[in-house]
Amino acid sequence: MMLGGVTTTLAISIFSLLLGLSIGLPAAFVRTYEKSLRFLVEVFEKIFRGIPELVLMLLFYWGIGLYVPFPFKNAIFTATFVLGLRSAANQSQIFRGAIRGIGDEQMVAARSIGFSKLRSIVHVMIPQVFVFATPGLGSEYALLVKDSSYAFVIGVSELMFDTIMIRKATLDAVTPYLVSAFLYILLTLPIAAWLDNWGSRRKKKLGV
Amino acid sequence: MVGIVMKCEHLWKTYEPHLIAVKDVSLKIGEGEIKLIFGPSGSGKSTFLRCLAMLTMPDKGDVFLRDECLTKPGVNLNKERARIGFVFQHIWLFRHLTALGNVELALRRVLKQPKEEARENALKALREVKMEEWAHHYPAQMSGGQQQRVGIARALARNPDIILLDEPTSALDPELTGEVIDTLRDLAGKGTTMLIISHEMPFAREIADEMIFYDGGTIVETGPPEQFFTNPQSERAKKFMTRLIMKTRRE
Numbered sequence: 001m002m003l004g005g006v007t008t009t010l011a012i013s014i015f016s017l018l019l020g021l022s023i024g025l026p027a028a029f030v031r032t033y034e035k036s037l038r039f040l041v042e043v044f045e046k047i048f049r050g051i052p053e054l055v056l057m058l059l060f061y062w063g064i065g066l067y068v069p070f071p072f073k074n075a076i077f078t079a080t081f082v083l084g085l086r087s088a089a090n091q092s093q094i095f096r097g098a099i100r101g102i103g104d105e106q107m108v109a110a111r112s113i114g115f116s117k118l119r120s121i122v123h124v125m126i127p128q129v130f131v132f133a134t135p136g137l138g139s140e141y142a143l144l145v146k147d148s149s150y151a152f153v154i155g156v157s158e159l160m161f162d163t164i165m166i167r168k169a170t171l172d173a174v175t176p177y178l179v180s181a182f183l184y185i186l187l188t189l190p191i192a193a194w195l196d197n198w199g200s201r202r203k204k205k206l207g208v
Numbered sequence: 209m210v211g212i213v214m215k216c217e218h219l220w221k222t223y224e225p226h227l228i229a230v231k232d233v234s235l236k237i238g239e240g241e242i243k244l245i246f247g248p249s250g251s252g253k254s255t256f257l258r259c260l261a262m263l264t265m266p267d268k269g270d271v272f273l274r275d276e277c278l279t280k281p282g283v284n285l286n287k288e289r290a291r292i293g294f295v296f297q298h299i300w301l302f303r304h305l306t307a308l309g310n311v312e313l314a315l316r317r318v319l320k321q322p323k324e325e326a327r328e329n330a331l332k333a334l335r336e337v338k339m340e341e342w343a344h345h346y347p348a349q350m351s352g353g354q355q356q357r358v359g360i361a362r363a364l365a366r367n368p369d370i371i372l373l374d375e376p377t378s379a380l381d382p383e384l385t386g387e388v389i390d391t392l393r394d395l396a397g398k399g400t401t402m403l404i405i406s407h408e409m410p411f412a413r414e415i416a417d418e419m420i421f422y423d424g425g426t427i428v429e430t431g432p433p434e435q436f437f438t439n440p441q442s443e444r445a446k447k448f449m450t451r452l453i454m455k456t457r458r459e
Contacts, residue, residue: 105298109296109300109301111263111286112261113290113313114366115286115314123313128303206346
C-alpha cells in the first residue's frame with residue numbers, strides 16, 4: 001500500500017525540483033548580471049522563503065482553487081507547484097553562490113573571445129554551475145522529499161497520507177511511522193549522496 | 209607607411225572616488241608592430257589594456273580598431289572583441305573544456321566556422337604554441353606555462369587583428385616563463401601585432417619595436433628599447449629601469 005505513496009512522494013519531489021530549477025537558475029543569473037531586474041528576484045525570494053509551505057498549499061488549494069479550480073483543485077499539481085516555487089527561491093540562492101564560486105574571471109574571459117553576456121552564460125557559466133551547486137542541490141532535493149509530506153493536508157495520497165491511513169486501520173502508532181521514516185531516508189540518501197559524489201569528482205576535474 | 213591596427217585618443221578611466229587608472233592616454237600601434245608596456249604595479253596598465261579591448265568601459269576618449277571606432281554608441285562590441293586577442297595574467301582558461309575545446313569555442317560559436325574547419329584551425333593554433341599533444345587535456349591537468357600557451361592559442365586562433373597580453377608570464381615561475389616567452393618570440397617572428405605588458409627585460413630588448421613606460425595612469429615615456437636600457441629620459445623611468453635591471457641580473 002505504501003508503494004503508491006512512495007511513487008507520489010518521489011514524483012512531487014522530482015517535478016518540484018525541476019520546476020525550481022527552471023525558475024531558480026535563470027533567476028540567479030538575472031540577480032547576478034541584470035541590475036535592473038535584481039529587485040524582482042529579491043522580492044520573489046523573500047516571499048517564497050518567508051511563507052511556510054503549509055500556508056501556501058492551503059492558500060492555493062482551498063483559497064485560490066476556489067476561484068481558479070483548474071489547475072489548483074488538482075492537489076498533486078498544487079503541492080508540486082507550491083514546492084516548486086519555494087524551491088525556485090532556494091535554488092536561486094544556491095546558484096547565485098555557485099556563480100560566485102565559478103568567479104567573474106570566467107565571464108571576463110568569455111566576453112574577451114567575443115561572446116555576449118547571454119552566450120557567455122550559456123557556453124561557459126552553465127556548464128560549470130552545476131558542479132559548484134551540487135552540495136546545495138543535494139540538500140534541496142532532500143528538503144523537497146521531506147516537505148512533500150505536507151501535501152497530505154490537501155489530500156494527496158503520498159507517503160505521509162498512506163502512513164496515517166495504515167495507522168488508523170491497524171491502530172499501531174509506532175510501526176507505520178518507523179517504516180515511513182525508513183522510506184524517507186531511502187528516498188533522500190542515495191540521490192543526495194550520488195549528487196555529492198558526482199560534484200566532488202567533477203570539481204577535481206575542473207581543478208577547483 | 210604601415211597601417212594603424214589599433215589606436216586610442218585621450219582615453220580616461222577613473223575608479224571612484226579619485227583613483228585615475230587611465231589619464232588622457234593616446235597610443236597608436238601599426239601593422240606588425242610590437243609595443244611593450246611596463247611600469248609599477250597599481251599604475252593602471254591592466255585597466256588601460258582592458259579599456260582597449262573594451263572589457264572595461266573607458267569613461268572618456270576613443271578607441272579605434274582599424275577604422276572602426278569602438279567607443280561610439282551602437283557598435284556591436286561582441287563582434288569587435290572577436291577581432292582582438294586577449295591573454296590574461298592569471299590565464300583564465302575555461303575549466304570545463306579541454307585545451308582543444310578552449311581554442312575551438314570561439315571559432316565554432318563566434319566565428320561560426322563549420323566543425324571540421326574549426327577543429328583544424330584550433331589544432332593549428334595549438335601547434336603554433338607547441339601544445340598539440342595536449343589538445344585533449346583539461347586545464348587542471350597542465351602546468352601554468354602550458355595553460356598560458358593554450359591561452360595564447362585561444363587568442364591567436366581566430367586570427368585577430370591584434371593580440372593584447374596582460375603580463376602573460378608574471379604568474380609563472382622562471383622555467384615556465386621561458387616556454388611562454390619562446391612562444392611569444394615565435395609569434396613576433398611571424399609579424400603578429402602585439403601590445404604586451406611585461407617586465408621581462410631581456411625579452412623586451414630583443415623583440416619590442418617600442419617600449420612604453422606607464423606610471424600614475426599615464427604614459428610617461430616612450431622610445432626604442434635601447435633608450436630605456438642606456439639613457440631613459442625621465443627620472444621615474446630611470447629609477448624603475450635601474451631596479452628592474454638589478455632584479456633581472458639577480459635572477
